[in-house]
Amino acid sequence: MSSVAAPSASGPLQAAFKLIATADPDLIEIVTLSLKVSLSAVLFACLIGLPLGAVIGSLRFPGRALLNLILNALMGLPPVTVGLLVYLMISASGPLGIFQLLYTPAAMILAQTILITPIVAALTRDVVAAMHEEYREEFDSLLLSPIQRAIALLRDARYRLVTVALAGFGRAIAEVGAVIIVGGNINHVTRVMTTTIALETSRGNLELALALGAILLSLALVINASLMGVARIGVRTGA
Amino acid sequence: MPEVLLSTRQLSLTLGRERVLRDVELDVHRGRTLAILGANGAGKSLLLRVLHGLIEPDTGVVSVHGKPLDHTARARQAMVFQRPVMLRRSVQQNLDFAIRTRGIQRSRRKSGIAAALTLARLDHKRHQPARSLSGGEQQRLALARAQVAEPELLFLDEATSSLDPASTAAFEDMLGTTVAKGTTVVLVTHDRHQAARLADDIAFLHEGRVAEQGPAATLLDQPQGPELTDWLEGRLQPVSTHGADASERSTP
Ligand SMILES: Nc1ncnc2c1ncn2[C@@H]1O[C@H](COP(=O)(O)OP(=O)(O)OP(=O)(O)O)[C@@H](O)[C@H]1O
Ligand SMILES: [Mg+2]
Numbered sequence: 001m002s003s004v005a006a007p008s009a010s011g012p013l014q015a016a017f018k019l020i021a022t023a024d025p026d027l028i029e030i031v032t033l034s035l036k037v038s039l040s041a042v043l044f045a046c047l048i049g050l051p052l053g054a055v056i057g058s059l060r061f062p063g064r065a066l067l068n069l070i071l072n073a074l075m076g077l078p079p080v081t082v083g084l085l086v087y088l089m090i091s092a093s094g095p096l097g098i099f100q101l102l103y104t105p106a107a108m109i110l111a112q113t114i115l116i117t118p119i120v121a122a123l124t125r126d127v128v129a130a131m132h133e134e135y136r137e138e139f140d141s142l143l144l145s146p147i148q149r150a151i152a153l154l155r156d157a158r159y160r161l162v163t164v165a166l167a168g169f170g171r172a173i174a175e176v177g178a179v180i181i182v183g184g185n186i187n188h189v190t191r192v193m194t195t196t197i198a199l200e201t202s203r204g205n206l207e208l209a210l211a212l213g214a215i216l217l218s219l220a221l222v223i224n225a226s227l228m229g230v231a232r233i234g235v236r237t238g239a
Numbered sequence: 240m241p242e243v244l245l246s247t248r249q250l251s252l253t254l255g256r257e258r259v260l261r262d263v264e265l266d267v268h269r270g271r272t273l274a275i276l277g278a279n280g281a282g283k284s285l286l287l288r289v290l291h292g293l294i295e296p297d298t299g300v301v302s303v304h305g306k307p308l309d310h311t312a313r314a315r316q317a318m319v320f321q322r323p324v325m326l327r328r329s330v331q332q333n334l335d336f337a338i339r340t341r342g343i344q345r346s347r348r349k350s351g352i353a354a355a356l357t358l359a360r361l362d363h364k365r366h367q368p369a370r371s372l373s374g375g376e377q378q379r380l381a382l383a384r385a386q387v388a389e390p391e392l393l394f395l396d397e398a399t400s401s402l403d404p405a406s407t408a409a410f411e412d413m414l415g416t417t418v419a420k421g422t423t424v425v426l427v428t429h430d431r432h433q434a435a436r437l438a439d440d441i442a443f444l445h446e447g448r449v450a451e452q453g454p455a456a457t458l459l460d461q462p463q464g465p466e467l468t469d470w471l472e473g474r475l476q477p478v479s480t481h482g483a484d485a486s487e488r489s490t491p
Protein backbone atom coordinates (compact mmCIF):
# COMPACT_ATOMS: atom_id res chain seq x y z
CA MET A 1 0.00 0.00 0.00
CA SER A 2 1.21 3.44 -0.89
CA SER A 3 0.34 4.95 2.49
CA VAL A 4 2.97 2.79 4.16
CA ALA A 5 5.65 4.27 1.91
CA ALA A 6 4.48 7.86 2.37
CA PRO A 7 7.48 10.20 2.54
CA SER A 8 8.22 11.01 6.18
CA ALA A 9 8.76 14.73 5.52
CA SER A 10 5.05 15.27 4.86
CA GLY A 11 4.30 13.86 8.31
CA PRO A 12 5.49 16.77 10.45
CA LEU A 13 4.13 19.34 8.01
CA GLN A 14 0.67 17.80 8.08
CA ALA A 15 0.85 17.52 11.84
CA ALA A 16 1.91 21.14 12.08
CA PHE A 17 -1.08 22.32 10.09
CA LYS A 18 -3.31 20.14 12.19
CA LEU A 19 -1.96 21.86 15.30
CA ILE A 20 -2.84 25.22 13.83
CA ALA A 21 -6.19 24.12 12.40
CA THR A 22 -7.34 22.59 15.68
CA ALA A 23 -6.06 25.54 17.71
CA ASP A 24 -3.93 23.30 19.87
CA PRO A 25 -3.98 24.68 23.44
CA ASP A 26 -0.19 24.49 23.87
CA LEU A 27 0.31 26.30 20.60
CA ILE A 28 -2.20 29.00 21.53
CA GLU A 29 -0.56 29.44 24.92
CA ILE A 30 2.85 29.94 23.36
CA VAL A 31 1.64 32.34 20.69
CA THR A 32 -0.35 34.34 23.24
CA LEU A 33 2.64 34.70 25.56
CA SER A 34 4.85 35.75 22.63
CA LEU A 35 2.41 38.46 21.66
CA LYS A 36 1.95 39.60 25.26
CA VAL A 37 5.68 39.88 25.88
CA SER A 38 6.58 41.57 22.63
CA LEU A 39 3.60 43.94 22.55
CA SER A 40 4.35 44.99 26.14
CA ALA A 41 7.98 45.56 25.19
CA VAL A 42 6.92 47.69 22.21
CA LEU A 43 4.61 49.69 24.45
CA PHE A 44 7.38 50.45 26.94
CA ALA A 45 9.92 51.06 24.19
CA CYS A 46 7.55 53.60 22.63
CA LEU A 47 6.87 55.30 25.96
CA ILE A 48 10.61 55.88 26.32
CA GLY A 49 11.80 55.93 22.71
CA LEU A 50 9.25 58.27 21.13
CA PRO A 51 9.83 61.25 23.43
CA LEU A 52 13.56 60.57 23.56
CA GLY A 53 13.81 60.36 19.78
CA ALA A 54 11.67 63.48 19.35
CA VAL A 55 13.88 65.48 21.69
CA ILE A 56 17.13 64.31 20.08
CA GLY A 57 15.67 64.84 16.63
CA SER A 58 14.43 68.38 17.18
CA LEU A 59 16.72 69.89 19.80
CA ARG A 60 20.32 70.97 19.77
CA PHE A 61 21.97 70.51 23.14
CA PRO A 62 25.46 69.75 24.40
CA GLY A 63 26.19 66.05 24.32
CA ARG A 64 23.73 65.41 21.49
CA ALA A 65 26.39 63.99 19.19
CA LEU A 66 27.58 61.61 21.88
CA LEU A 67 24.02 60.54 22.61
CA ASN A 68 23.49 59.87 18.90
CA LEU A 69 26.63 57.80 18.78
CA ILE A 70 25.54 55.71 21.76
CA LEU A 71 22.04 55.32 20.36
CA ASN A 72 23.35 54.13 17.01
CA ALA A 73 25.62 51.65 18.71
CA LEU A 74 22.82 50.36 20.93
CA MET A 75 20.64 49.79 17.86
CA GLY A 76 22.91 46.94 16.88
CA LEU A 77 23.01 45.28 20.31
CA PRO A 78 23.03 41.47 19.96
CA PRO A 79 20.02 40.02 21.79
CA VAL A 80 22.21 37.55 23.72
CA THR A 81 24.24 40.45 25.11
CA VAL A 82 21.07 42.15 26.29
CA GLY A 83 19.92 38.85 27.75
CA LEU A 84 23.18 38.44 29.62
CA LEU A 85 23.08 42.00 31.01
CA VAL A 86 19.50 41.66 32.16
CA TYR A 87 20.34 38.25 33.64
CA LEU A 88 23.14 39.79 35.68
CA MET A 89 20.82 42.57 36.82
CA ILE A 90 17.92 40.38 37.92
CA SER A 91 19.63 37.20 39.09
CA ALA A 92 19.47 36.58 42.82
CA SER A 93 22.78 38.34 43.46
CA GLY A 94 22.11 41.19 41.02
CA PRO A 95 20.97 44.74 41.91
CA LEU A 96 17.36 43.89 41.02
CA GLY A 97 17.55 40.42 42.57
CA ILE A 98 15.03 41.15 45.30
CA PHE A 99 12.23 41.44 42.72
CA GLN A 100 12.75 37.77 41.74
CA LEU A 101 12.17 38.43 38.09
CA LEU A 102 14.42 35.75 36.66
CA TYR A 103 12.57 33.21 34.49
CA THR A 104 9.36 35.23 34.43
CA PRO A 105 7.57 36.92 31.53
CA ALA A 106 8.37 40.25 33.22
CA ALA A 107 12.07 39.55 32.74
CA MET A 108 11.46 38.82 29.08
CA ILE A 109 9.54 42.07 28.66
CA LEU A 110 12.38 43.94 30.35
CA ALA A 111 14.99 42.38 28.08
CA GLN A 112 13.04 43.04 24.90
CA THR A 113 12.29 46.58 26.00
CA ILE A 114 16.01 47.23 26.43
CA LEU A 115 16.65 45.61 23.09
CA ILE A 116 14.21 47.66 21.03
CA THR A 117 14.06 51.01 22.84
CA PRO A 118 17.22 52.20 21.06
CA ILE A 119 15.70 51.12 17.75
CA VAL A 120 12.47 52.99 18.38
CA ALA A 121 14.36 56.05 19.65
CA ALA A 122 16.82 56.15 16.76
CA LEU A 123 14.18 55.65 14.07
CA THR A 124 11.97 58.27 15.74
CA ARG A 125 14.91 60.65 15.84
CA ASP A 126 15.48 60.26 12.10
CA VAL A 127 11.81 60.71 11.24
CA VAL A 128 11.43 63.72 13.53
CA ALA A 129 14.69 65.35 12.42
CA ALA A 130 13.69 65.17 8.76
CA MET A 131 10.29 66.64 9.50
CA HIS A 132 11.76 69.34 11.72
CA GLU A 133 14.02 70.43 8.87
CA GLU A 134 10.87 71.02 6.86
CA TYR A 135 8.96 72.79 9.67
CA ARG A 136 11.84 74.67 11.26
CA GLU A 137 11.20 78.13 9.87
CA GLU A 138 7.46 78.03 10.51
CA PHE A 139 8.17 76.90 14.07
CA ASP A 140 10.87 79.56 14.52
CA SER A 141 8.38 82.13 13.30
CA LEU A 142 5.83 80.92 15.84
CA LEU A 143 8.50 81.04 18.57
CA LEU A 144 7.71 77.49 19.64
CA SER A 145 9.41 76.10 22.72
CA PRO A 146 11.40 72.86 22.43
CA ILE A 147 8.60 70.90 24.10
CA GLN A 148 5.96 72.39 21.79
CA ARG A 149 8.10 71.41 18.82
CA ALA A 150 8.65 67.86 19.99
CA ILE A 151 4.93 67.32 20.63
CA ALA A 152 3.87 68.84 17.32
CA LEU A 153 6.43 66.77 15.42
CA LEU A 154 5.42 63.54 17.15
CA ARG A 155 1.84 64.23 16.25
CA ASP A 156 2.54 65.09 12.62
CA ALA A 157 4.85 62.11 12.19
CA ARG A 158 2.18 59.75 13.56
CA TYR A 159 1.90 57.53 10.48
CA ARG A 160 5.62 57.13 10.16
CA LEU A 161 5.88 56.45 13.87
CA VAL A 162 3.41 53.59 13.56
CA THR A 163 5.86 52.01 11.16
CA VAL A 164 8.64 52.63 13.68
CA ALA A 165 6.66 50.77 16.35
CA LEU A 166 5.96 47.94 13.92
CA ALA A 167 9.66 47.68 13.12
CA GLY A 168 10.34 47.41 16.87
CA PHE A 169 7.67 44.75 17.22
CA GLY A 170 9.12 42.79 14.32
CA ARG A 171 12.50 42.79 15.96
CA ALA A 172 11.11 41.78 19.36
CA ILE A 173 8.85 38.95 18.21
CA ALA A 174 11.62 37.36 16.13
CA GLU A 175 14.29 37.64 18.80
CA VAL A 176 15.42 34.49 20.64
CA GLY A 177 18.73 35.21 22.36
CA ALA A 178 17.50 37.57 25.08
CA VAL A 179 14.29 35.80 26.09
CA ILE A 180 15.90 32.38 26.27
CA ILE A 181 18.52 33.63 28.74
CA VAL A 182 16.23 35.59 31.07
CA GLY A 183 13.09 33.52 30.51
CA GLY A 184 14.65 30.10 30.60
CA ASN A 185 12.16 28.60 28.14
CA ILE A 186 10.11 26.99 30.92
CA ASN A 187 7.11 25.00 29.73
CA HIS A 188 3.79 26.80 30.38
CA VAL A 189 5.64 29.74 31.96
CA THR A 190 8.12 31.43 29.69
CA ARG A 191 7.95 29.62 26.40
CA VAL A 192 7.56 31.87 23.41
CA MET A 193 7.53 31.03 19.73
CA THR A 194 11.20 31.49 18.99
CA THR A 195 12.51 29.65 22.04
CA THR A 196 10.09 26.79 21.47
CA ILE A 197 11.18 26.46 17.86
CA ALA A 198 14.82 26.29 18.96
CA LEU A 199 14.11 23.68 21.62
CA GLU A 200 11.70 21.46 19.72
CA THR A 201 13.87 21.44 16.61
CA SER A 202 16.88 20.31 18.62
CA ARG A 203 14.71 17.57 20.07
CA GLY A 204 13.62 16.49 16.61
CA ASN A 205 10.03 17.38 17.47
CA LEU A 206 9.27 19.16 14.21
CA GLU A 207 5.45 19.54 14.26
CA LEU A 208 5.28 22.24 16.90
CA ALA A 209 8.40 23.95 15.53
CA LEU A 210 6.97 24.05 12.03
CA ALA A 211 3.58 25.28 13.22
CA LEU A 212 5.20 28.12 15.17
CA GLY A 213 7.51 28.88 12.26
CA ALA A 214 4.49 29.20 9.97
CA ILE A 215 2.79 31.55 12.44
CA LEU A 216 5.94 33.68 12.77
CA LEU A 217 6.16 33.89 9.02
CA SER A 218 2.51 34.95 8.74
CA LEU A 219 3.10 37.56 11.44
CA ALA A 220 5.99 38.93 9.41
CA LEU A 221 3.69 39.15 6.41
CA VAL A 222 0.98 40.88 8.44
CA ILE A 223 3.51 43.37 9.83
CA ASN A 224 4.79 44.19 6.38
CA ALA A 225 1.31 44.50 4.96
CA SER A 226 0.46 46.88 7.82
CA LEU A 227 3.58 48.92 7.08
CA MET A 228 2.48 49.31 3.48
CA GLY A 229 -1.09 50.08 4.52
CA VAL A 230 -0.02 52.73 7.00
CA ALA A 231 2.31 54.30 4.45
CA ARG A 232 -0.58 54.41 1.99
CA ILE A 233 -2.90 56.11 4.48
CA GLY A 234 -0.11 58.57 5.19
CA VAL A 235 0.24 59.43 1.51
CA ARG A 236 -3.51 59.72 1.01
CA THR A 237 -3.91 62.17 3.87
CA GLY A 238 -0.86 64.15 2.88
CA ALA A 239 1.07 63.00 5.91
CA MET B 240 3.87 110.28 8.35
CA PRO B 241 2.53 107.87 10.99
CA GLU B 242 4.86 106.59 13.65
CA VAL B 243 7.76 104.32 12.71
CA LEU B 244 6.91 100.76 13.70
CA LEU B 245 10.08 99.01 12.63
CA SER B 246 13.38 100.38 11.46
CA THR B 247 16.81 99.09 10.60
CA ARG B 248 20.12 100.85 10.74
CA GLN B 249 23.39 99.73 9.19
CA LEU B 250 22.12 96.20 8.68
CA SER B 251 24.69 93.87 7.14
CA LEU B 252 24.76 90.13 6.65
CA THR B 253 27.43 87.88 5.19
CA LEU B 254 26.67 84.28 4.29
CA GLY B 255 29.63 82.17 3.31
CA ARG B 256 31.87 84.60 1.46
CA GLU B 257 29.02 86.67 0.12
CA ARG B 258 27.79 89.93 1.59
CA VAL B 259 24.10 89.45 1.01
CA LEU B 260 22.84 92.52 2.88
CA ARG B 261 24.76 95.77 2.97
CA ASP B 262 24.01 98.71 5.23
CA VAL B 263 20.27 98.32 4.91
CA GLU B 264 18.38 101.31 6.33
CA LEU B 265 14.65 100.87 6.27
CA ASP B 266 11.63 102.41 7.98
CA VAL B 267 8.27 100.70 8.23
CA HIS B 268 5.47 103.06 9.23
CA ARG B 269 2.46 101.86 11.16
CA GLY B 270 -0.48 101.20 8.89
CA ARG B 271 1.49 101.79 5.68
CA THR B 272 2.13 98.73 3.54
CA LEU B 273 5.73 98.48 2.40
CA ALA B 274 6.65 96.55 -0.74
CA ILE B 275 10.21 95.34 -1.13
CA LEU B 276 11.15 94.97 -4.78
CA GLY B 277 14.30 93.62 -6.37
CA ALA B 278 15.74 91.10 -8.79
CA ASN B 279 16.13 87.40 -8.00
CA GLY B 280 18.91 87.02 -5.49
CA ALA B 281 18.83 90.67 -4.42
CA GLY B 282 18.42 89.60 -0.81
CA LYS B 283 14.70 90.19 -0.30
CA SER B 284 13.91 86.90 1.45
CA LEU B 285 16.95 87.21 3.67
CA LEU B 286 16.00 90.75 4.59
CA LEU B 287 12.51 89.61 5.62
CA ARG B 288 14.04 86.88 7.76
CA VAL B 289 16.27 89.38 9.49
CA LEU B 290 13.37 91.77 10.07
CA HIS B 291 11.35 88.88 11.54
CA GLY B 292 14.20 87.87 13.82
CA LEU B 293 14.87 84.50 12.16
CA ILE B 294 18.42 85.47 11.21
CA GLU B 295 20.76 87.60 13.28
CA PRO B 296 22.48 90.30 11.24
CA ASP B 297 26.27 90.55 11.46
CA THR B 298 26.09 94.24 12.14
CA GLY B 299 23.32 96.74 12.70
CA VAL B 300 20.02 96.52 14.51
CA VAL B 301 16.38 95.92 13.87
CA SER B 302 14.27 98.00 16.21
CA VAL B 303 10.56 97.90 16.87
CA HIS B 304 8.97 100.90 18.57
CA GLY B 305 12.50 102.21 19.04
CA LYS B 306 13.66 99.16 20.98
CA PRO B 307 15.77 96.26 19.73
CA LEU B 308 13.69 93.40 18.33
CA ASP B 309 12.97 91.02 21.21
CA HIS B 310 10.78 88.02 21.97
CA THR B 311 7.75 90.15 22.80
CA ALA B 312 7.99 92.09 19.56
CA ARG B 313 8.56 88.91 17.55
CA ALA B 314 5.49 87.32 19.12
CA ARG B 315 3.45 90.13 17.59
CA GLN B 316 4.80 89.46 14.10
CA ALA B 317 3.86 86.76 11.62
CA MET B 318 5.24 85.62 8.31
CA VAL B 319 4.02 83.91 5.16
CA PHE B 320 7.02 82.22 3.62
CA GLN B 321 7.86 81.97 -0.05
CA ARG B 322 7.02 78.25 0.26
CA PRO B 323 4.66 77.89 3.21
CA VAL B 324 4.75 74.55 5.00
CA MET B 325 1.41 73.22 6.17
CA LEU B 326 1.17 70.88 9.12
CA ARG B 327 0.05 67.35 8.29
CA ARG B 328 -3.37 68.09 9.71
CA SER B 329 -6.70 69.43 8.60
CA VAL B 330 -7.25 73.03 7.53
CA GLN B 331 -8.97 73.81 10.79
CA GLN B 332 -6.27 72.15 12.88
CA ASN B 333 -3.62 74.22 11.12
CA LEU B 334 -5.44 77.37 12.20
CA ASP B 335 -5.98 75.98 15.68
CA PHE B 336 -2.28 75.25 16.05
CA ALA B 337 -1.33 78.78 15.00
CA ILE B 338 -3.82 80.45 17.33
CA ARG B 339 -2.96 78.22 20.29
CA THR B 340 0.77 78.70 20.02
CA ARG B 341 0.15 82.44 19.92
CA GLY B 342 -1.31 82.16 23.40
CA ILE B 343 -4.79 83.35 22.47
CA GLN B 344 -7.32 82.65 25.23
CA ARG B 345 -9.38 79.52 24.80
CA SER B 346 -12.63 81.49 24.71
CA ARG B 347 -11.49 83.57 21.74
CA ARG B 348 -9.96 80.73 19.75
CA LYS B 349 -13.15 79.31 18.31
CA SER B 350 -14.40 82.61 16.93
CA GLY B 351 -10.91 83.43 15.66
CA ILE B 352 -10.70 80.18 13.72
CA ALA B 353 -14.22 80.60 12.35
CA ALA B 354 -13.41 84.12 11.18
CA ALA B 355 -10.15 82.95 9.58
CA LEU B 356 -11.94 80.14 7.73
CA THR B 357 -14.50 82.57 6.37
CA LEU B 358 -11.83 85.09 5.44
CA ALA B 359 -9.92 82.44 3.50
CA ARG B 360 -13.16 81.09 1.99
CA LEU B 361 -12.21 77.64 3.23
CA ASP B 362 -15.25 76.98 5.42
CA HIS B 363 -16.36 74.03 3.32
CA LYS B 364 -12.86 72.51 3.37
CA ARG B 365 -12.18 72.87 7.06
CA HIS B 366 -11.80 69.12 7.60
CA GLN B 367 -9.71 68.46 4.51
CA PRO B 368 -5.99 67.73 5.03
CA ALA B 369 -4.23 71.06 4.51
CA ARG B 370 -1.64 69.52 2.23
CA SER B 371 -4.30 68.34 -0.18
CA LEU B 372 -5.47 71.90 -0.89
CA SER B 373 -4.68 73.55 -4.22
CA GLY B 374 -1.81 76.01 -4.40
CA GLY B 375 -4.13 79.00 -4.22
CA GLU B 376 -6.06 77.53 -1.31
CA GLN B 377 -2.87 76.73 0.57
CA GLN B 378 -1.69 80.29 0.08
CA ARG B 379 -4.96 81.63 1.46
CA LEU B 380 -4.66 79.25 4.39
CA ALA B 381 -1.09 80.43 4.97
CA LEU B 382 -2.32 84.02 5.16
CA ALA B 383 -5.29 83.06 7.31
CA ARG B 384 -2.95 81.23 9.67
CA ALA B 385 -0.52 84.15 9.81
CA GLN B 386 -3.19 86.75 10.60
CA VAL B 387 -5.26 84.62 12.96
CA ALA B 388 -3.70 86.12 16.09
CA GLU B 389 -4.00 89.65 14.66
CA PRO B 390 -0.29 90.45 14.43
CA GLU B 391 1.00 93.97 14.57
CA LEU B 392 3.33 93.30 11.65
CA LEU B 393 2.94 90.77 8.86
CA PHE B 394 5.66 89.73 6.41
CA LEU B 395 4.75 88.18 3.06
CA ASP B 396 7.41 86.68 0.82
CA GLU B 397 6.16 86.46 -2.77
CA ALA B 398 2.90 85.09 -1.47
CA THR B 399 1.13 85.20 -4.83
CA SER B 400 3.94 84.48 -7.26
CA SER B 401 2.59 81.05 -8.17
CA LEU B 402 -1.09 82.01 -8.27
CA ASP B 403 -3.33 82.73 -11.24
CA PRO B 404 -5.00 86.16 -11.52
CA ALA B 405 -8.24 85.05 -9.83
CA SER B 406 -6.42 83.47 -6.88
CA THR B 407 -4.17 86.50 -6.65
CA ALA B 408 -7.22 88.74 -6.50
CA ALA B 409 -8.78 86.57 -3.77
CA PHE B 410 -5.53 86.69 -1.83
CA GLU B 411 -5.21 90.47 -2.17
CA ASP B 412 -8.80 90.77 -1.04
CA MET B 413 -7.95 88.88 2.13
CA LEU B 414 -4.90 91.01 2.64
CA GLY B 415 -7.03 94.14 2.37
CA THR B 416 -9.24 92.88 5.18
CA THR B 417 -6.18 92.12 7.28
CA VAL B 418 -4.76 95.59 6.72
CA ALA B 419 -8.13 97.13 7.57
CA LYS B 420 -7.99 95.35 10.94
CA GLY B 421 -4.83 97.29 11.72
CA THR B 422 -2.01 94.98 10.70
CA THR B 423 0.99 96.61 9.07
CA VAL B 424 2.24 94.63 6.07
CA VAL B 425 5.71 94.25 4.57
CA LEU B 426 5.60 92.26 1.37
CA VAL B 427 8.08 91.10 -1.23
CA THR B 428 6.85 91.01 -4.79
CA HIS B 429 8.12 90.76 -8.35
CA ASP B 430 5.00 92.33 -9.71
CA ARG B 431 5.12 96.11 -10.06
CA HIS B 432 1.37 96.21 -10.60
CA GLN B 433 0.81 94.35 -7.37
CA ALA B 434 3.14 96.78 -5.65
CA ALA B 435 1.14 99.64 -7.08
CA ARG B 436 -2.12 98.05 -5.93
CA LEU B 437 -1.07 97.16 -2.41
CA ALA B 438 1.84 99.29 -1.28
CA ASP B 439 2.00 102.74 0.19
CA ASP B 440 5.79 102.69 0.27
CA ILE B 441 8.44 100.95 -1.82
CA ALA B 442 11.96 99.86 -1.04
CA PHE B 443 14.01 98.67 -3.97
CA LEU B 444 16.77 96.24 -3.11
CA HIS B 445 19.77 95.83 -5.39
CA GLU B 446 22.60 93.45 -4.56
CA GLY B 447 21.78 93.55 -0.88
CA ARG B 448 21.54 97.33 -0.71
CA VAL B 449 18.47 99.56 -0.56
CA ALA B 450 18.95 101.41 -3.80
CA GLU B 451 15.78 103.44 -3.55
CA GLN B 452 12.93 103.95 -1.14
CA GLY B 453 9.92 106.21 -0.94
CA PRO B 454 6.19 106.49 -1.52
CA ALA B 455 4.89 104.02 -4.10
CA ALA B 456 3.02 106.66 -6.06
CA THR B 457 6.11 108.64 -6.96
CA LEU B 458 8.76 105.91 -7.00
CA LEU B 459 7.06 103.60 -9.49
CA ASP B 460 6.35 106.43 -11.93
CA GLN B 461 9.56 108.36 -11.49
CA PRO B 462 12.36 106.06 -10.45
CA GLN B 463 15.48 107.97 -9.54
CA GLY B 464 18.32 105.52 -10.01
CA PRO B 465 19.26 103.40 -13.01
CA GLU B 466 18.69 100.04 -11.25
CA LEU B 467 15.03 100.58 -10.44
CA THR B 468 14.49 102.06 -13.92
CA ASP B 469 16.07 98.97 -15.46
CA TRP B 470 14.11 96.65 -13.18
CA LEU B 471 10.79 98.32 -13.97
CA GLU B 472 11.53 97.96 -17.66
CA GLY B 473 12.59 94.34 -17.26
CA ARG B 474 16.19 95.01 -18.22
CA LEU B 475 17.88 94.39 -14.86
CA GLN B 476 19.92 91.21 -14.85
CA PRO B 477 19.59 88.84 -11.90
CA VAL B 478 22.33 89.20 -9.31
CA SER B 479 25.50 87.42 -10.29
CA THR B 480 28.04 86.52 -7.67
CA HIS B 481 30.84 87.56 -9.98
CA GLY B 482 29.38 91.00 -10.38
CA ALA B 483 29.09 91.39 -6.65
CA ASP B 484 32.66 90.24 -6.13
CA ALA B 485 33.94 92.59 -8.78
CA SER B 486 32.24 95.58 -7.17
CA GLU B 487 33.71 94.49 -3.83
CA ARG B 488 37.18 94.38 -5.27
CA SER B 489 36.89 97.75 -6.97
CA THR B 490 36.17 99.38 -3.61
CA PRO B 491 39.44 99.94 -1.79
N1 LIG C 1 22.43 80.05 3.41
C1 LIG C 1 23.01 80.78 2.43
N2 LIG C 1 24.34 80.71 2.24
C2 LIG C 1 24.93 81.46 1.28
N3 LIG C 1 24.26 82.28 0.46
C3 LIG C 1 22.94 82.38 0.61
C4 LIG C 1 22.23 81.63 1.60
N4 LIG C 1 20.93 81.93 1.51
C5 LIG C 1 20.82 82.81 0.50
N5 LIG C 1 22.02 83.10 -0.04
C6 LIG C 1 22.30 84.02 -1.15
O1 LIG C 1 21.86 85.31 -0.79
C7 LIG C 1 21.34 85.97 -1.91
C8 LIG C 1 19.98 86.54 -1.59
O2 LIG C 1 19.07 85.48 -1.39
P1 LIG C 1 17.51 85.76 -1.20
O3 LIG C 1 16.86 84.45 -1.02
O4 LIG C 1 17.30 86.77 -0.14
O5 LIG C 1 17.13 86.37 -2.60
P2 LIG C 1 15.72 86.95 -3.06
O6 LIG C 1 15.90 88.41 -3.29
O7 LIG C 1 14.67 86.55 -2.12
O8 LIG C 1 15.55 86.21 -4.46
P3 LIG C 1 14.22 85.59 -5.12
O9 LIG C 1 13.51 86.73 -5.77
O10 LIG C 1 14.76 84.66 -6.15
O11 LIG C 1 13.43 84.91 -4.07
C9 LIG C 1 21.35 84.98 -3.05
O12 LIG C 1 22.45 85.26 -3.87
C10 LIG C 1 21.52 83.66 -2.37
O13 LIG C 1 22.22 82.77 -3.19
MG1 LIG D 1 13.08 85.20 -2.16
